[in-house]
Amino acid sequence: MEILVTGNIKWLEEEFFTVLAEQNKVIVCGKDAERIREKHISPYQFSIEQKEFEKLFFTYHFQYVIYFSQCLEKDAFQEIEYLHAIFELCQRRQGTKLVYIRNQEVISASYGETQQIIESACTQMCEQHIRQGSTLVDIRIPFLAAADKPEGLPADIMKALLYDQKISLPFAAEQTVDFLFESDLVALLNAMMEEDETGYLQYELYGGNQMQLGQVIFELEKAMGISDADVTYGTLCMQPQKQTDQFRYHYGWYPKENVKNAFTDWYIKYQSQTQKQSRRKTLRNIKMDKKWKERMLYIVECVLLFALCEFLTYDTRDMQLLDFADFRLFFVTIVGMMYGLRFGVAASVAACVMYFASSGNQTNWQIQFYNIVNWLPVAVYMLVGSIAGYTRDRYQDKLANADKSQQVLETKYIYLNELYTKALENKESYSSQIMNYKNSYGRIYAAVRQLNSVHPSEIFYHAIAVLEDMMDTQSVAIYSLDGGRYARLNACSRDQMNRLTKSLYLDDMPQCASTLETGETWVNREHIEGAPMYAYGIMKNGSLVGIIALQEVAYEQMSMEYMNRFNIISGLISDSLIRATNYQEIAEKDRMLSGTRILRTEAFQKEVEAQRLLKENNRADFVLLRVVMQETDYGKISDALLHVTRKNDILGLGEDGKVYILLSQADRNNLEAIENRMKKNGVEVEIAEKY
Template identity: 25%
Template structure:
């Protein structure tokens, strides 16, 4: 069984994941890690770091056939939902719709949604039942209310079995400081750190606190139940904030408690009626508030000790402020250094021999290539200033420069070079960054798909090993039923005994042929330890189990353990008619189940398929099997049937007799004899070209009766060949 838990690395999700793991489920988790932590889940599982609204979630569903989906992923902070309602709706509404849609598309059997008491708003009718009016006062409560509507509508439109739980204030180990029940975790952290506790209001406001493991238990129970619809999940008990502080104070001394003004929008009292879920799910909370707080405190205390131990041995390493400052201002410093060098070269006597070369253009180009448009514009401004300064050194007046077109042309060249180079570099960098981003996205997608591929390969390999190692796998069934690949019905019947013994792991197997009228059944093959006293022919009307099989054409299971009937019977069907019946006995108690009933049905269908080929072959070659104008089998056809009887004798101790006439021409009486034979007896030519009769399942004890029966009709016969059944 596979379960997908969205938000499975979070506070509630990790406890739910643990519960399903303990019950033997394969656990899969989708979590964007906004509040979840990997170390919350320590057992073997498969996790995907995705947001629930991400389209990649479809690949997770496609690669795994989930039986149950528990949707806990949500933006759970009420204040965040008020300040950023768009973020709240993306996760809590769009994310839910995405997962709902995938659950419906990939045939999930059960969908469980985590709603909240926040849907009720400021309703004062305590305790609140599921039928109470909903009037949420925050976007978070609205999104949960909308989520319930989506779940109910998906059940109505698509038949997806959905259950919505309105959680009261959940608390327990691993809880963070946000969410509706975070007051307990906040108090625990502050008490363990020796800090002051701040209480909004007088502390007499009450909440319905429920321990997280009780929530996990209810979710697990609902996963295999017929529970659907909306249910409160709570203790139906109120507890004040002051009572919580008093309980915590009994575990550790509290520094101080300061009461402040009530926060606007806070509800004074909240308690949910849980009678409906207790009755329909047969569930009730196991932990009272005192025991729950004790367990929660123990976890927080251990976590605090671990943090203090880690802090004492770990040296915090952050980038130094100097390094950050250098990284930010280094380009400006290098630009100024390059300008100083340019100014020195431009003003020194070194450039007298190269006065036609404007070094400032090189400076602008190099800076633009190195740092882009921002530094290139600064380089242009510095170069213009240097250019004007050079003109002033040459004796020009500043005012006269304003009327000199050559000066403006030179300045225009500086600007053009700076802008073109800077823009080109910026564009190149943007293209590179875009290509790098695309490459990173493709690599991320490749890693994700490659991980999915590896996971599917692992599952495929594991299933392959299970198939190869399973004693009743279809691979082994196919290998065993290769014995049925014969075009002779007698050989198929005899091989069926081995096939049924191997597949069903039983020792007692018998096959009865059915006459055309469905009134008599004759034993044609059986296993070695088959009860020798069992009737070799049966009158169908005297055996209710056989009557049922012939009428219904289905597998019969002796559920009443009637000693006069076999434990299981299965029909062998050819051309829509029941040709024979397989019976088995001696089944181990642990195999007397629906699974083995289906396995027996599959086996009988394989035998029916093999017989269909054999009978079709017999019908197609009938003119070649019989002596023309008679019911006598030719030598080759008779020899094939006789060989199958000999094998049955060798493998299953099944007796037979071959009888022939002592004198006269038997051929003249062949048609008369044929009317005296059973469906499982044959007339044919033996190796000496003499006509003989093959009597199936006939022992030495039966010989005298059979020979006397023929003698009464004027036929003197004797045993030509025969094998006696051993005790």
């Protein structure tokens, strides 16, 4: 079973997912999902509004989506959007059931009026989607017994006690509160999913650890060694109901953890979590200090380089060979290329200041300021510093962007690789299911159930379709024998309509005929011309009364498994045909006019409809003739037609009172010969265009 756990999952420990994944494939999606690294668990760091989250529903086939409400904590303004998105995805993937876990009403009321409005809107949304056919399990839970989490009643109280702060609680000291452990919650979820219920189920879950809020404060003070805490209590809200046994009776579940033994463990976990947070804060401070130290080092290096360049400029002022060398320009270029735009501009400004300072000692500053030639070095310093710094920053930005792009690509690669792996698993699973389903006897039985009819013509039609599907061939034919050596074609595949003869003489294929008459299945391993590749004899009272044949099969279908499947399907078809003919014989008095072979109008109409269905699907052909005789005695008409019709031809009475002949597997090409044969025996007929 594939299960998606999403929403406000930061409350949950890894043990919760580990237990859930013991018998299921668990996909975790949400913030902090990457911290979960367990077998059979796939974490994804996606938010519900992202497109990648939607793709998960089309990559996996989730039987259940467990959504932990954002309202488990305060300020859950995105709860309505998230819940609506999950409902829509569950409805699009039919068969996905939603388990919605949120706070009890007494807890939501303590979070303020805004939270209550959000909860009310979510409840209305649930009812609306239930009317549209969704399956929802709405579970309201008490306080989660998670003291090591950043928020929650135990953590808030211990934080205030630890730092000697004033504790302000929304409930009265006499308020009964309840605590639920994650181990108990996951056990209940496993039990619920095993039941696989449908519809709208609402549960008010209790953790079996009800106690007054004042007692909780006392137990925490005792565990922490603190007394006389400054506590301000609120008003008394509605009291939760007592624990019922509905979960024990229905799911065999009851809470096992006891909160009275957990207060000391809570404090130890909280201290451990606080120390971890303190270490993380210290590491952040160290990183900040390291960054400032690096910047100070850059400044010191720039100052030293600036001093060196100024010393060289001053020391070489009288050397004519070095008049072309500008050490300030060298300083600006080095600083810009090494430390970026800000340091490059600062170096340019420093170089300009020193240039004006050194030039001012030699000439009047007014002359220097208004002489345009003196501004060229300043422009060069600023230009070089800016370009060098910008070039360095752009290069660093490219490296940073390349690193980020690499991280994004790695994340996408991991995600796509998991999707690809899952797609391959689905392909193999579906292929296995298709193959197992195609060859399973259960499917064979389900397919042949449609052969449950009392009309042989209907059975012929469905039998051809079943054989074509199950045997993977388009060369099926069904024959019937009337006691002689000729087998009359009743129905066949479309591809065989113009290839098979309407009658089959058994003596033309003696080996096949002798095998079928002994009750065995014929397999044409020697490829005898004119004989089918597979044939099954329909036996009644020890005599061969019909043949089910596969005219052509592929080379790989000449196997024992294929023959066994053919035997099973043909045996079921044979049973259906024998049962139908027995019924026809028993009901002959009710179906036929007394003393004749002429079917009554209703029975004859059903036979015509069955033959018409065969003809429309190119399974068989027929011709309907109307008898034109002055004789009105149906008994004499029946006797006259007895000598000019075949055993598989059907006589029937039409709604107009006329007698009709249904000639199976006949067409208009040989209609003239049929009419001439009947005229010789004193029977005149005409083709019935409509019936």
